Amino acid sequence: MKERFIEIFIKSFAWLSGLLLLSAAFVIIGFLLVKGVPTLSLSLIFGDTSPADALLLRRQVLTGLFPAMAGTCLLVLLSVGLATPVGLAAGIYLAEYSRGNLKSFFSLFYDILAGVPSIVIGLFGFSLAISLHHYVKEIYPCLLISALALAFLVLPYLIRTTQFAMESIPSETRLTAPALGATKLQNIAYVLFPRSLPGIASGVILAIGRCAEDTAVIMLTGVVAAAGIPGSLLSAYEALPFYIYYISSQYRDAYELQTGYGAAVILLIICACLFLAAFYLKNQLMDRMLYRQ
Amino acid sequence: MTENKSNEIKIKTVNLSFYYNRLHVLKDISVEFPERSISAIVGPSGQGKSTFLMIFNRLWETIPDARMEGEAFIRLKNKWVNIYDRSISLPELRRSAGMVFQTPNPLPMSIFKNISFPLKLSGVIEKQAVDEKVEFALKQAFLWEEVKDRLSDDARSLSGGQQQRLCIARALTLDPEILLLDEPTSFLDAGSGQIIEDLLLSLKESCTILLISHYMDQIRRIADRVMELSGDTSNNS
Ligand SMILES: Nc1ncnc2c1ncn2[C@@H]1O[C@H](COP(=O)(O)OP(=O)(O)OP(=O)(O)O)[C@@H](O)[C@H]1O
Ligand SMILES: [Mg+2]
Numbered sequence: 009m010k011e012r013f014i015e016i017f018i019k020s021f022a023w024l025s026g027l028l029l030l031s032a033a034f035v036i037i038g039f040l041l042v043k044g045v046p047t048l049s050l051s052l053i054f055g056d057t058s059p060a061d062a063l064l065l066r067r068q069v070l071t072g073l074f075p076a077m078a079g080t081c082l083l084v085l086l087s088v089g090l091a092t093p094v095g096l097a098a099g100i101y102l103a104e105y106s107r108g109n110l111k112s113f114f115s116l117f118y119d120i121l122a123g124v125p126s127i128v129i130g131l132f133g134f135s136l137a138i139s140l141h142h143y144v145k146e147i148y149p150c151l152l153i154s155a156l157a158l159a160f161l162v163l164p165y166l167i168r169t170t171q172f173a174m175e176s177i178p179s180e181t182r183l184t185a186p187a188l189g190a191t192k193l194q195n196i197a198y199v200l201f202p203r204s205l206p207g208i209a210s211g212v213i214l215a216i217g218r219c220a221e222d223t224a225v226i227m228l229t230g231v232v233a234a235a236g237i238p239g240s241l242l243s244a245y246e247a248l249p250f251y252i253y254y255i256s257s258q259y260r261d262a263y264e265l266q267t268g269y270g271a272a273v274i275l276l277i278i279c280a281c282l283f284l285a286a287f288y289l290k291n292q293l294m295d296r297m298l299y300r301q
Numbered sequence: 302m303t304e305n306k307s308n309e310i311k312i313k314t315v316n317l318s319f320y321y322n323r324l325h326v327l328k329d330i331s332v333e334f335p336e337r338s339i340s341a342i343v344g345p346s347g348q349g350k351s352t353f354l355m356i357f358n359r360l361w362e363t364i365p366d367a368r369m370e371g372e373a374f375i376r377l378k379n380k381w382v383n384i385y386d387r388s389i390s391l392p393e394l395r396r397s398a399g400m401v402f403q404t405p406n407p408l409p410m411s412i413f414k415n416i417s418f419p420l421k422l423s424g425v426i427e428k429q430a431v432d433e434k435v436e437f438a439l440k441q442a443f444l445w446e447e448v449k450d451r452l453s454d455d456a457r458s459l460s461g462g463q464q465q466r467l468c469i470a471r472a473l474t475l476d477p478e479i480l481l482l483d484e485p486t487s488f489l490d491a492g493s494g495q496i497i498e499d500l501l502l503s504l505k506e507s508c509t510i511l512l513i514s515h516y517m518d519q520i521r522r523i524a525d526r527v528m529e530l531s532g533d534t535s536n537n538s
Contacts, residue, residue, distance in 0.1 A: 299453060
């Protein structure tokens, strides 16, 4: 009787917790949509510039969100693009090659890196930019420095998810290719890695989200309120999360605050598109590696 | 049982002992297996039958704290080689000694890719040759008719018996001289088991087969000789 009661209690508690989280997510997204969607318009994005001119980079957008959107997309692509190869390689190394003490040492180190607050990483990026400036006058806090700092921020996720995905492959699958004459590298390339792609993809998606939303790192490493589309890797840039932060602390009238919500909705949409792209890429890769003749 | 004494020796071990850390599994085994025959390996559970098979493709070497003493020889391409010699290439050895496990282990990819996988590993990429090999191996394993129209389906969608024949076909694509089979029918129903037995009988024309089996009637039907692993002695009959 008592056990039955405990079981019911635990079950309803678990159920309620799940429901709570789900409704919280709904409330947040609903709130954003209600506040933000009415402000969405071409002029919010492009200001007084014509969209065609803006997209073809013929004229700078001065009052719209377009430069911030472009900055966020560039930033995410750059930092995830920099972090992914390194993260995958390190994850594969941890799962397949390192053993014993060295492995524990590396794991501890990556866990520490995962625990470093983003503001500290931002500070580090800032110091890096300053010290580099002594040698190369062109280097200020800029897109490249931000991307590097963000890459460091997300590397631990990528490494750990890759490692975990590889290590959770059952030993029968692991021994299949060697028993057919595969070298270790062939086993990794043809079996273990493709098998781990779903896990790796979730790590990449996590990394994309983290890079898109981060404000602390970029605030110290190159983002500014008005810069236009960045001309090169070494120029300052705008970004959506920073715009949201800036506008919500400095707004002058109700409309400006509203545009903050609009920017948040656009940020969500951009994230969703990037997630879908990552997902699509993963499916294509798996199909190519495992099924197509 | 048809004892085939005239066949030449294909595989032999000399004073072979095997340890998992401190657990002494195989004790001083010296045996010989003739070529083009089916040799059954029997014995109670946990006596080291699976371990014994892994000696011949050196698959145990990935296991931490495992250790072997003694020697093992195989007559490959009509030349005796000590398979634990430094000069032996592991991938090449494993291509000459194919292994099929107790549980079917198709790779998570299409049927075609499973069968052509060993070819890819050994660098055969010419489309025509690969297609021919795949078809030949599937026919050899009595599976071609059942899968020829669905080669790009996931191999895991096949039935258990089909999966096991797929694994045998996959081991056959590289024309191995030796086939190591670890209880290949233990998870299958009688019908699928029968097909695999027929398959093994047809394969012994070209391969030397070592087969672990728990079924006495199966051994009576297809084995040419029986080796028993039990307690501290191994009997060779
Ligand atoms: N990876 C391993 N690490 C440590 N000990 C092992 C390992 N694999 C097997 N053993 C031990 O070695 C002994 C022999 O195992 P093995 O799998 O070769 O037996 P088997 O005769 O094939 O048994 P079964 O008929 O149940 O398949 C067993 O006592 C087992 O516990
Ligand atoms: Mg066994």
